Amino acid sequence: MAGNLWVERDLNAKAMRILSLTLAVAVTGIVSGCSTTGGAVPSLAFGEISGGAQNADNRLAGTALVNALHGGILPEEIKTQMNGATRDAALQAEYQALEYTPAGQKVTWGETGAPLKGEVVPSQPYRVGSQDCRQYTHTVFTGGAPVASRGTACRNPDGSWTPLT
16 A cells, blocks of 8 residues: 555646646747847848849838838928938938847948938847837937937838837
8 A cells, every 4th residue: 555655646736737738838939939139130021222123022122111101200390300311321320220230330431521320229039919119319410419219119021110109
């Protein structure tokens, strides 16, 4: 009788270990559902940053990707100081930072001595559901104090980015 009790205890201990391991694997899977990627943002853009048609995969290409930022995260008082070329350069820098640039590295726009110039610095990408998102800072130098705007953008299935702020 004592031998059977020992076998029953041994089986219960093994069952508890298996249950603990199963629970640990399940929790790891749940926690990894919303994670930060450790490497560079995957580049899924098509074409150069020029043109504007959709390609065969129905993804936006060229300036359509930049235009999809809908003006980016800069405040209106800064945008009104920009001509079309300056605004395009600022938006192109936002797109380049979001799509291609490693976290913490800056993408600059504008020329030395220009009345307006700036830089965009993206943070580490992360995933929300099936969407890649990034926080980023866009700083404009106007000759006075720098104006920094912070925001978040998420990548759409067509390759464009939508600012959330």
